[in-house]
Amino acid sequence: MPQNYVPIFLFMAVIAVMIPLPLLLAKLVRPDNPSKSKLMPYECGIDPVDSARGRYTVRYYIVAILFVVFDVETIFLFPWAVKFKALGMFGFIEMLVFLGILIVGFIWIWGKGALEWV
Amino acid sequence: MNVGTFILVSAIKTVIALLVLLTAVAYTVWLERKVVGHIQNRWGPTRVGPFGLLQPLADGVKFMFKEDLVPPHVYKPLYIAAPIIAVVCALTSISVIPIGNWVTVGGLRTPLQITDLNIGLLIILGITSMGVYGVALAGWSSNSKYSLLGGLRASAQMVSYEISLGLSLIGVLILAGSFSLREIVDAQAGSFWGFIPKWNIFYGGQIVAFFIYLTSAYAETNRIPFDLPEAETELVAGYHTEYSAMKFAMFFMAEYANMITVSCVATLLFLGGWHGPLFGAAVLQEILPVFWFLLKVFVFLFIYIWVRGTLPRFRYDQLMAFGWKFLLPLAIANLVLTGLIVALRS
Numbered sequence: 001m002p003q004n005y006v007p008i009f010l011f012m013a014v015i016a017v018m019i020p021l022p023l024l025l026a027k028l029v030r031p032d033n034p035s036k037s038k039l040m041p042y043e044c045g046i047d048p049v050d051s052a053r054g055r056y057t058v059r060y061y062i063v064a065i066l067f068v069v070f071d072v073e074t075i076f077l078f079p080w081a082v083k084f085k086a087l088g089m090f091g092f093i094e095m096l097v098f099l100g101i102l103i104v105g106f107i108w109i110w111g112k113g114a115l116e117w118v
Numbered sequence: 119m120n121v122g123t124f125i126l127v128s129a130i131k132t133v134i135a136l137l138v139l140l141t142a143v144a145y146t147v148w149l150e151r152k153v154v155g156h157i158q159n160r161w162g163p164t165r166v167g168p169f170g171l172l173q174p175l176a177d178g179v180k181f182m183f184k185e186d187l188v189p190p191h192v193y194k195p196l197y198i199a200a201p202i203i204a205v206v207c208a209l210t211s212i213s214v215i216p217i218g219n220w221v222t223v224g225g226l227r228t229p230l231q232i233t234d235l236n237i238g239l240l241i242i243l244g245i246t247s248m249g250v251y252g253v254a255l256a257g258w259s260s261n262s263k264y265s266l267l268g269g270l271r272a273s274a275q276m277v278s279y280e281i282s283l284g285l286s287l288i289g290v291l292i293l294a295g296s297f298s299l300r301e302i303v304d305a306q307a308g309s310f311w312g313f314i315p316k317w318n319i320f321y322g323g324q325i326v327a328f329f330i331y332l333t334s335a336y337a338e339t340n341r342i343p344f345d346l347p348e349a350e351t352e353l354v355a356g357y358h359t360e361y362s363a364m365k366f367a368m369f370f371m372a373e374y375a376n377m378i379t380v381s382c383v384a385t386l387l388f389l390g391g392w393h394g395p396l397f398g399a400a401v402l403q404e405i406l407p408v409f410w411f412l413l414k415v416f417v418f419l420f421i422y423i424w425v426r427g428t429l430p431r432f433r434y435d436q437l438m439a440f441g442w443k444f445l446l447p448l449a450i451a452n453l454v455l456t457g458l459i460v461a462l463r464s
Contacts, residue, residue: 007128007233008241011213014132015206019368026182026364039189041262042359052263060274063438067277070446074284077453078240081291084457085464092461099450106446115442117435 062114073102123226131232132213139212143374144174150423157427178367186363189260196259201361201368204252208375211245214238215382216300218392218408229300230408238299239291242383243284246338250276252372253340253347257357268356271434272347276338278441283334285449286327289456290387293322303391317390323459326452328388330445335380337441339373341422343429346437381418389414 041048080087080095087094109115148163148170155162163170188194215238216231235241250273257269291297294305308316318324337344348356358369385391394410396403432440 003124004233004235006125007132008210008213008235010125010128011132011135011232012206012210014136015209018136019202019205022182023186023364026186030183030363031185033185034187038187039191041189041191041260042354043263044354048263052261052266054263056266056270060270063274063278066442067281070281071277071284074281074288077285077288078291078297081288082295082297084292084460085295088464089461092457095457096454099454103450110443115439117438 059117066109066114069105070102127226127228128232131228135212135232136209139209139375139378140371142378143371144178146374146377146419147177147370148174149419150426153420153423154427157424181364181367184363186365189360191261192360193259193261196255197360198365200252200256200259201358201365201372202252203255204249204372205368205375207245207249207252208372208379211242211379212375212382214241214299215379215386216303216391217382217411221404231300234300235298237297239287239297239302239383239387242379243287246376246379247276247280249372249376252369253357256361256369260357260360262360264354264359265357268347268353268359271353272340272357275340275344275346275437275441278438279334279337279344279445282330282441282445282449283338285446285453286330286334287387288453289322289324289327290318292453292456292460293318293324299386299391303386303393306390307393315390315393317388317393319388323456324388324452326448327456328384330449330452331384331388333445334441335384336422336425337437339376339380341373341377342426343432344437345431346434349431377419377422378415381415381422384418385411385414 041052043049076098077095080091084091151173152162152170163173166172166176188197213232214235216229216234218230220227220229222228253276254269254273257265257267257272260266260269290302294302296302296305306315306317306321310316310321314320319328336342340347347353348358353359358366361369392407392411394406394413396406398406
């Protein structure tokens with residue numbers, strides 16, 4: 001029923017008004033006296049060395065790519081699970097084929113060392 | 119029900135739900151401080167009000183009166199947007215969670231939830247995974263090394279455990295045959311062997327899925343033992359190192375609201391939602407389901423805090439290996455087994 005989606009937007013509208021409100025209210029009462037050392041990036045009291053937008057390990061990119069692969073698989077499984085009883089044994093075996101291909105891929109990336117964090 | 123009544127009823131429910139949720143968030147913080155205090159042989163908050171019960175209020179006032187420092191080196195639009203994204207995503211997911219059966223108030227029959235969607239579970243998964251934007255953007259826009267590392271760790275961890283989380287729910291979906299949280303709960307009504315309730319944790323062998331869900335959910339909410347993104351000993355405060363005052367409070371609210379959502383979903387999917395023994399007068403029978411639901415959610419929140427007071431933190435490589443090499447294969451095995459059992463039975 002499409003009208004059932006309306007309250008969610010109503011809810012979001014209320015939150016969108018209610019959440020910035022304390023930020024604005026606090027602006028009226030809070031002190032505001034910044035100083036040079038307060039405004040420095042926090043690095044445990046040492047003067048910052050180098051930019052923070054440096055390089056970081058390639059592992060994070062690999063995790064992101066693996067996530068896309070497996071999350072698409074999860075999304076593909078959801079409608080199948082809901083209609084599982086209607087599809088019966090046939091649907092189950094079909095999905096086993098799909099999962100089988102995926103598991104082979106999973107074993108391959110495991111063997112390649114993509115899951116190692118070194 | 120005409121349009122005017124519909125909007126009015128939704129508005130009233132929205133306001134009540136928000137008030138209850140925000141109070142619950144504040145008192146979960148109080149409960150955590152109190153319980154962790156007792157676990158560590160301390161008293162926790164005691165000064166403000168009886169048993170420190172007014173502590174959340176005092177905290178709120180203090181957050182208001184603190185200086186809100188916006189350092190010049192941040193990327194300001196995203197720096198301000200990040201906590202708002204986090205808290206909006208955390209709060210919105212509560213709008214599809216049912217806390218009880220249908221009730222009749224003043225001749226109007228209405229479900230005890232803001233809106234009953236036939237894709238409720240998908241909405242929750244979708245909205246809560248948007249929360250990773252808040253964390254990742256906060257880490258990046260702060261332009262500080264600790265923040266960036268915290269943000270990266272948080273996003274990598276959240277996306278890794280989201281897969282196991284999604285896969286662990288599929289067994290429940292197979293058994294219930296619906297995305298609607300109300301129908302999933304209805305499918306768990308009754309009992310077997312005379313006395314054991316037909317909840318998914320007992321019936322249908324979803325106990326493995328339950329533990330996968332709980333573990334992944336702890337990782338999703340960045341809680342101990344998976345709180346690597348804000349590991350104090352190495353990253354100061356992780357992605358919210360550069361935040362202060364109300365913006366910092368928003369990340370806190372988002373974390374606790376997420377904990378409550380996770381506990382609600384675990385209750386609905388695995389512990390039979392509001393099902394429990396019903397007895398007594400008609401009025402009591404209307405109230406008891408809500409009571410059972412809230413009791414189960416409270417138990418989950420208590421376990422959250424208990425775990426925090428008990429377990430040490432993982433190392434990052436252990437965390438990733440646990441997620442990818444243990445939970446993911448286990449979740450796939452559980453899904454295949456559940457499918458096989460249900461297919462053979464039908």
